[in-house]
Amino acid sequence: LELKKYLMCKKKNLDFYTFLKNFKEQISSLNLKNTIQKDYILKVLFFSDRHLTVEDIVELLKKHYNLDIAITTVYKTVKLFEELNFITSLEIEGSPKYYELNHSISHNHLICSSCFKIVEFIDQVIELKQQEIAIKHKFTLNNHNLVIYGLCDKCR
Numbered sequence: 001l002e003l004k005k006y007l008m009c010k011k012k013n014l015d016f017y018t019f020l021k022n023f024k025e026q027i028s029s030l031n032l033k034n035t036i037q038k039d040y041i042l043k044v045l046f047f048s049d050r051h052l053t054v055e056d057i058v059e060l061l062k063k064h065y066n067l068d069i070a071i072t073t074v075y076k077t078v079k080l081f082e083e084l085n086f087i088t089s090l091e092i093e094g095s096p097k098y099y100e101l102n103h104s105i106s107h108n109h110l111i112c113s114s115c116f117k118i119v120e121f122i123d124q125v126i127e128l129k130q131q132e133i134a135i136k137h138k139f140t141l142n143n144h145n146l147v148i149y150g151l152c153d154k155c156r
């Protein structure tokens with residue numbers, strides 16, 4: 001059971017090895033170096049069910065894989081992953097950036113401005129409305145992310 005959970009990620013609807021293979025091919029095709037560090041950083045992001053800061057990633061690499069990767073290496077790597085669209089980030093005022101794997105499923109976020117709790121949601125009406133707005137302004141929609149800032153239940 002543990003292993004199965006480890007290999008498959010329901011939300012992303014694909015297994016890690018397929019994802020990693022695809023990733024390595026893209027890295028090579030861009031003439032970038034494939035490294036063990038990149039693989040593990042990607043792995044941490046892939047299996048996380050929450051949004052992670054660079055510090056969280058460093059901590060999880062140590063905790064799960066007993067790896068000490070310098071924080072500056074992790075910074076550089078996530079920056080590259082974001083440029084390559086493997087991951088996306090959330091900017092929150094007063095907090096470091098949060099990263100997550102780029103889901104193929106478009107979703108939106110609610111963020112608590114006090115404790116930085118992040119909640120994801122999908123709403124068909126909002127999805128359609130955003131498309132409608134893009135069309136109205138003669139934009140082709142690539143990506144969108146609606147963020148609602150407020151106070152969560154606990155912080156209110």
Ligand SMILES: [Zn+2]
Binds near residue numbers: 112152153154
């Ligand atoms: Zn809160």
Ligand SMILES: [Zn+2]
Binds near residue numbers: 051100107109120
């Ligand atoms: Zn998210």
